[in-house]
Amino acid sequence: MAYKRQIDRLPIIPADAQEFNVTCHYCIVGCGYKAYTWPMNRQGGTEPNQNKFGVDLSEQQFTETEAWYAPSMYNVVRQNGKDVQLVVKPDVNCVVNSGLGSIRGARMAENRPSKVTGTQAQRLSDPMVWRNGVWQPTSWDDALDLVARVTAAVITQGSEDDLVVSMFDHGGSAGGYENTWATGKLYFESMKIKNARMHNRPAYNSEVHSSRDMGLDELNYAYEDYELTDTIFMVGANSMETQTNLYLNHMVKGLQNGARFIAVDPRRTITIASSEQFAGPENVLHLAIAEGTDMVLFNAILTHIVDNGWVDAEFIANSTFQGGEAVAQDEAHPAALGSLEHVMATCRTTLDEAAEICGVPAADIAKAAEWIAQPKEDGSRRKCVTAYEKGIIWGNDNYRTVGALVNIALATGNVGREGGGVCRLGGHQEGYYRPSDAHVGRPAEYVDQYLVRGLGGVHHIWACDHYKTTLNASEYKRVHKRRSDMVKDAIDMAAGGSRAQMVEAIVSAINAGGLFVVDVDIIHSQIGQNAHVILPACEANEMNLTSMNGERRLRLSEKYMDPFGNSRPDALIAAGVARNMERVLREMGHDAYADQFKGYDWTTEEDSFMDGYNKGNPEVTYDRLRAMGNNGVQEPVTGFENGALVGTKRLYTDGVFTRHGREDGKALFCAAGWRGWQAPGKAREQAAHRFWINNVRANIFWQNQFLDQKNDFVQDRYPHPFVEMHPDDMVDLGLNPGDLLEIVNDNGVTQGMAYPMPTLKRDTVAMVFGSPAGSQGNVVSPGVNELVLPDYKHTWGSIRKISDATPAARKVSFKSHEVVL
Amino acid sequence: MKCNRLVDAGRRQFLRGSLMATAGAAAATVLTPEQAKARALARVDYPANRLANIADLMVNEPMDISYPDADSPGVLLKLGQAVEGGVGPEGDVVAFSVLCPHKGWMMSYSAADKTLNCPGHHSRFDCETGGQQVWGHATSNLAQFTLRLDDSGDIYADGVDELIYGRLSNVL
Numbered sequence: 001m002a003y004k005r006q007i008d009r010l011p012i013i014p015a016d017a018q019e020f021n022v023t024c025h026y027c028i029v030g031c032g033y034k035a036y037t038w039p040m041n042r043q044g045g046t047e048p049n050q051n052k053f054g055v056d057l058s059e060q061q062f063t064e065t066e067a068w069y070a071p072s073m074y075n076v077v078r079q080n081g082k083d084v085q086l087v088v089k090p091d092v093n094c095v096v097n098s099g100l101g102s103i104r105g106a107r108m109a110e111n112r113p114s115k116v117t118g119t120q121a122q123r124l125s126d127p128m129v130w131r132n133g134v135w136q137p138t139s140w141d142d143a144l145d146l147v148a149r150v151t152a153a154v155i156t157q158g159s160e161d162d163l164v165v166s167m168f169d170h171g172g173s174a175g176g177y178e179n180t181w182a183t184g185k186l187y188f189e190s191m192k193i194k195n196a197r198m199h200n201r202p203a204y205n206s207e208v209h210s211s212r213d214m215g216l217d218e219l220n221y222a223y224e225d226y227e228l229t230d231t232i233f234m235v236g237a238n239s240m241e242t243q244t245n246l247y248l249n250h251m252v253k254g255l256q257n258g259a260r261f262i263a264v265d266p267r268r269t270i271t272i273a274s275s276e277q278f279a280g281p282e283n284v285l286h287l288a289i290a291e292g293t294d295m296v297l298f299n300a301i302l303t304h305i306v307d308n309g310w311v312d313a314e315f316i317a318n319s320t321f322q323g324g325e326a327v328a329q330d331e332a333h334p335a336a337l338g339s340l341e342h343v344m345a346t347c348r349t350t351l352d353e354a355a356e357i358c359g360v361p362a363a364d365i366a367k368a369a370e371w372i373a374q375p376k377e378d379g380s381r382r383k384c385v386t387a388y389e390k391g392i393i394w395g396n397d398n399y400r401t402v403g404a405l406v407n408i409a410l411a412t413g414n415v416g417r418e419g420g421g422v423c424r425l426g427g428h429q430e431g432y433y434r435p436s437d438a439h440v441g442r443p444a445e446y447v448d449q450y451l452v453r454g455l456g457g458v459h460h461i462w463a464c465d466h467y468k469t470t471l472n473a474s475e476y477k478r479v480h481k482r483r484s485d486m487v488k489d490a491i492d493m494a495a496g497g498s499r500a501q502m503v504e505a506i507v508s509a510i511n512a513g514g515l516f517v518v519d520v521d522i523i524h525s526q527i528g529q530n531a532h533v534i535l536p537a538c539e540a541n542e543m544n545l546t547s548m549n550g551e552r553r554l555r556l557s558e559k560y561m562d563p564f565g566n567s568r569p570d571a572l573i574a575a576g577v578a579r580n581m582e583r584v585l586r587e588m589g590h591d592a593y594a595d596q597f598k599g600y601d602w603t604t605e606e607d608s609f610m611d612g613y614n615k616g617n618p619e620v621t622y623d624r625l626r627a628m629g630n631n632g633v634q635e636p637v638t639g640f641e642n643g644a645l646v647g648t649k650r651l652y653t654d655g656v657f658t659r660h661g662r663e664d665g666k667a668l669f670c671a672a673g674w675r676g677w678q679a680p681g682k683a684r685e686q687a688a689h690r691f692w693i694n695n696v697r698a699n700i701f702w703q704n705q706f707l708d709q710k711n712d713f714v715q716d717r718y719p720h721p722f723v724e725m726h727p728d729d730m731v732d733l734g735l736n737p738g739d740l741l742e743i744v745n746d747n748g749v750t751q752g753m754a755y756p757m758p759t760l761k762r763d764t765v766a767m768v769f770g771s772p773a774g775s776q777g778n779v780v781s782p783g784v785n786e787l788v789l790p791d792y793k794h795t796w797g798s799i800r801k802i803s804d805a806t807p808a809a810r811k812v813s814f815k816s817h818e819v820v821l
Numbered sequence: 822m823k824c825n826r827l828v829d830a831g832r833r834q835f836l837r838g839s840l841m842a843t844a845g846a847a848a849a850t851v852l853t854p855e856q857a858k859a860r861a862l863a864r865v866d867y868p869a870n871r872l873a874n875i876a877d878l879m880v881n882e883p884m885d886i887s888y889p890d891a892d893s894p895g896v897l898l899k900l901g902q903a904v905e906g907g908v909g910p911e912g913d914v915v916a917f918s919v920l921c922p923h924k925g926w927m928m929s930y931s932a933a934d935k936t937l938n939c940p941g942h943h944s945r946f947d948c949e950t951g952g953q954q955v956w957g958h959a960t961s962n963l964a965q966f967t968l969r970l971d972d973s974g975d976i977y978a979d980g981v982d983e984l985i986y987g988r989l990s991n992v993l
């Protein structure tokens with residue numbers, strides 16, 4: 001039977017409970033929540049004057065009430081050294097979510113570390129150092145001293161290229177302006193680290209180079225554009241599953257206002273199913289293209305729009321480049337960029353050609369073009385908002401494919417206008433504020449391969465777990481473990497010696513091919529198993545944190561509880577590393593180098609915010625953001641008037657495009673020439689295996705799966721990583737629902753749980769991405785595009801059964817995810 | 822054949838209408854020592870309410886019920902196949918709250934796959950696995966009512982295993 005909490009009542013929030021602004025730190029949407037805390041020996045009552053809501057709680061509350069919270073929204077946490085009661089519930093007054101909670105965010109309270117209720121017992125509380133064959137808790141001073149001594153020795157004996165850094169670049173839980181600034185200042189200002197990568201890709205680079213090269217920032221609209229539009233054009237994304245409340249609170253309102261919905265996705269998603277319910281099936285068009293062929297589809301849609309004269313001629317004339325080729329194809333630009341006329345010579349694709357390659361009817365492609373761009377009967381222009389995500393970002397030929405999609409938005413003038421925009425939907429919130437990364441270069445170093453080749457001696461890891469979220473993961477893990485084990489062995493051999501002897505032993509092991517690993521995280525992660533020093537971080541609401549969401553809405557998510565144990569904000573950990581680097585380098589006699597590590601005299605995360613973000617945006621302070629509440633302000637912030645920050649609802653309303661840095665302000669089109677599988681090895685792998693191994697997300701733990709490894713509610717639903725398959729394929733392979741299976745190819749092996757999904761095409765499976773219990777990255781080849789963007793989405797493998805369903809898997813419901821009304 | 826959506830709309834209106842009661846007079850928030858001694862068990866006392874007789878139930882035809890009181894609508898089901906937690910001679914009788922634990926919309930029963938479905942935001946719950954959320958936004962599985970049968974075949978509910986939407990105490 002399903003997991004139940006057996007909770008029959010909850011403490012009531014008293015009328016005088018403390019109240020805090022909270023932005024959910026899990027996903028890009030950044031829903032507004034309110035946190036309430038009150039002392040353990042107090043409780044509210046059912047009378048209206050006894051509770052925060054001012055209502056009679058002895059009565060049943062009605063649908064969508066503000067005056068109710070689920071058991072997952074309650075916990076007991078530490079605040080200013082005392083245990084307090086906590087409720088975190090959706091904020092009805094936040095324009096992002098209007099009181100809706102997601103299955104992730106509405107569990108924020110339950111996912112807080114608590115020594116009283118035992119939740120998140122996995123959280124790290126103290127620095128740990130590898131000693132005597134185990135990780136031993138120690139002081140910050142001891143741990144940071146070892147980090148600095150080894151790091152300084154290696155980069156002074158060799159160069160800064162010997163320090164490899166994996167670091168988050170986003171907002172939300174691990175990131176935010178405070179933490180990205182601090183790490184950025186450490187690695188890009190005090191040092192000039194080239195061998196850096198981000199949490200989900202093997203280099204330090206943009207995921208949407210082409211959009212930026214064309215002049216468009218990838219987050220250029222407002223969420224309300226979904227409510228004002230005529231057509232929602234969604235590519236390689238599944239917002240009902242992932243950006244849930246963006247879908248429910250904005251896209252659904254658009255659909256109910258009469259908007260049509262176009263979905264480009266090889267599989268039928270829950271977003272498509274729900275859109276049919278909300279808009280009527282006749283207003284939903286699903287283009288179930290063959291995997292990896294998106295670019296051809298976009299080119300055909302563009303061609304059909306151009307040939308029918310449905311382009312926005314005035315916009316093209318005024319806001320886009322007119323002189324042929326503007327940027328030639330070269331090593332840093334996988335396609336030429338220029339005028340519409342110029343790129344059409346490359347992009348021109350007939351409906352029939354696209355139908356053949358994409359495997360969808362030509363009539364449906366024509367229909368998509370009509371829904372996007374055909375003027376209405378009264379002659380007025382049709383508005384279309386375009387949204388895309390990992391389906392093409394992690395897809396075939398990232399640069400040209402994203403470029404081909406942006407082409408359509410530019411040609412139809414759907415940028416900078418109400419009901420328009422061409423935007424990625426996003427994963428985490430954004431929170432990037434760092435010194436220039438120009439020294440990294442373009443293309444950036446493929447850092448995973450750098451480590452696999454035996455290069456680099458020290459690896460600093462900030463809230464990244466490449467065991468779960470990198471490509472070619474099988475090989476990467478083997479090498480990373482082997483190299484870090486060499487250092488562990490050296491540490492064990494040197495036990496009992498002085499600090500200097502220990503550092504010397506570590507450096508010797510590094511010089512012999514070893515790798516010294518420093519892992520900064522909130523939990524002891526899988527890659528953390530290779531670490532020699534583990535530094536415990538805290539996350540949003542255990543510190544103040546600023547981030548912006550998918551419509552650039554900047555909020556301060558307030559601290560309402562203490563960091564767990566002796567953990568600290570990443571910003572202050574980075575400052576600690578820097579101060580220790582300065583001290584150690586000075587001791588070593590490198591005074592000039594040591595001076596580069598000055599400027600980290602911070603005592604709070606706000607100090608980092610003021611040192612970084614505020615210097616570039618002097619209007620923005622914590623006090624002002626706090627006053628803006630959960631609705632915050634949309635970036636860029638342009639001023640402060642009448643006691644409020646003034647923001648920007650949508651970008652490019654003036655038709656001037658700047659993201660590429662061109663002085664003429666003209667947007668560029670992309671010459672998106674189709675070349676089949678772009679990444680090396682993909683075609684061969686496809687030919688060699690029966691199953692396409694798509695990777696997908698699940699609403700229950702998207703962006704917070706690492707926190708749910710021991711969560712009973714989540715583990716009860718998915719005790720093993722799911723691998724959705726067509727039931728007939730399961731019969732072929734002798735698989736029953738819940739059976740454990742193995743996916744095998746030349747890159748490696750991973751495992752999961754067979755989950756029947758009749759809406760899937762035959763010979764394709766949809767495996768959950770990033771699972772701690774079965775990394776899909778194990779079977780993804782190292783193939784990337786010219787700018788080192790991974791193609792996680794295109795992997796093929798063979799499948800075999802390895803076990804009957806476990807007792808846990810036998811209790812799982814395998815019914816269709818689609819609602820039946 | 823009745824349309825699930827219309828039935829739901831009607832039920833929702835009823836529910837809203839029943840909630841117009843005005844708040845009572847404010848009570849003192851500080852208890853005297855005597856009061857503190859007298860009150861407050863650790864868990865609520867559930868009533869034992871007769872919902873129906875086993876003979877009233879048809880296989881896979883939902884019966885509207887309410888528990889623990891009239892403001893907490895539910896459904897009584899004879900699934901036709903034994904399930905864990907089911908009662909009755911066939912071990913197939915179960916009862917659930919029909920208020921979606923996400924935002925409290927009234928859910929409808931799909932006889933085709935024995936699920937309860939929310940028209941508001943499309944969450945759905947499997948009546949054959951103890952109300953496990955098949956897909957959706959709720960942060961708990963569906964509140965199930967504990968049932969027992971007496972010798973005459975009368976079915977009683979006498980407990981709930983999750984917090985019911987819209988009340989911070991299952992017994993108000």
